[in-house]
Amino acid sequence: MVVKKHIEENLTHLDQAYRREPDVKKATYFSKLAILELCGWIELSMDGIILGHCARKVRLPANTRLIEDHVKRTYGFDYERHFRKMLINLVGVVACENVEASVNAAAKARLEAQLRTLKTVRDGLAHTYLQGPAPIVALDAPSATKARLGDIYYGLKEFQRALRQL
Numbered sequence: 001m002v003v004k005k006h007i008e009e010n011l012t013h014l015d016q017a018y019r020r021e022p023d024v025k026k027a028t029y030f031s032k033l034a035i036l037e038l039c040g041w042i043e044l045s046m047d048g049i050i051l052g053h054c055a056r057k058v059r060l061p062a063n064t065r066l067i068e069d070h071v072k073r074t075y076g077f078d079y080e081r082h083f084r085k086m087l088i089n090l091v092g093v094v095a096c097e098n099v100e101a102s103v104n105a106a107a108k109a110r111l112e113a114q115l116r117t118l119k120t121v122r123d124g125l126a127h128t129y130l131q132g133p134a135p136i137v138a139l140d141a142p143s144a145t146k147a148r149l150g151d152i153y154y155g156l157k158e159f160q161r162a163l164r165q166l
Contacts, residue, residue: 001048001052001160002048002049002153002156002157002160004153006041007037007038007149008146010034010037011034011037011038011142011145011146011149012146014030014033014142015030015034015142015143017030018030018034018142025130028139030142031139031140031142032130032139033142034140034142034145034146035118035121035122035125035140035145036122036125038118038146038149038152039118039122042077042115042118042152042156043076043077043082045156046077046082046083046156047071047074047086049156049159049160049163050071050086050087050090051068051071053090053091053164054068054090057166058090067089067090070086070089071086074086076119077115078116078119079111079115079116083159084096087099087159091163091166099159099163102165103155103158103159103161107151107154107155107158108155110151110154110155111151111154111155112155113151114148114152114155117148118148121140125139
């Protein structure tokens with residue numbers, strides 16, 4: 001199940017800390033953490049959609065373990081490379097095409113766009129650290145990261161809904 005209450009709270013707290021922080025470097029930590037928190041939530045939400053559908057539909061324990069193992073080995077939140085591969089592994093190519101066709105096209109497009117943007121930002125952050133007194137890169141404030149949540153949440157809920165209709 002995709003639940004946004006906790007990630008919204010985390011992003012709100014990070015934004016409040018960011019706004020109160022007079023030190024630019026420390027404020028940058030809150031921005032970086034907000035991006036990493038959102039990305040972690042996305043990965044776990046994608047996993048939850050796949051594992052939830054598996055629990056509802058897959059009957060043989062060996063097949064359940066197969067899906068669970070595939071999910072455990074998937075690190076990332078790229079639509080094509082991660083989420084779609086897990087979908088295909090769970091329901092097959094034909095059913096995946098049916099799911100994609102039944103998802104609101106605009107919601108899917110916004111989800112994919114947000115994921116691409118976040119992946120680029122996250123990848124840059126994951127391979128750097130803040131040096132010296134000033135940040136080396138300009139990052140979105142946590143409020144901007146939180147603003148991405150709506151499109152991502154709606155897109156993931158669309159996939160969850162479409163899977164339930166299979």
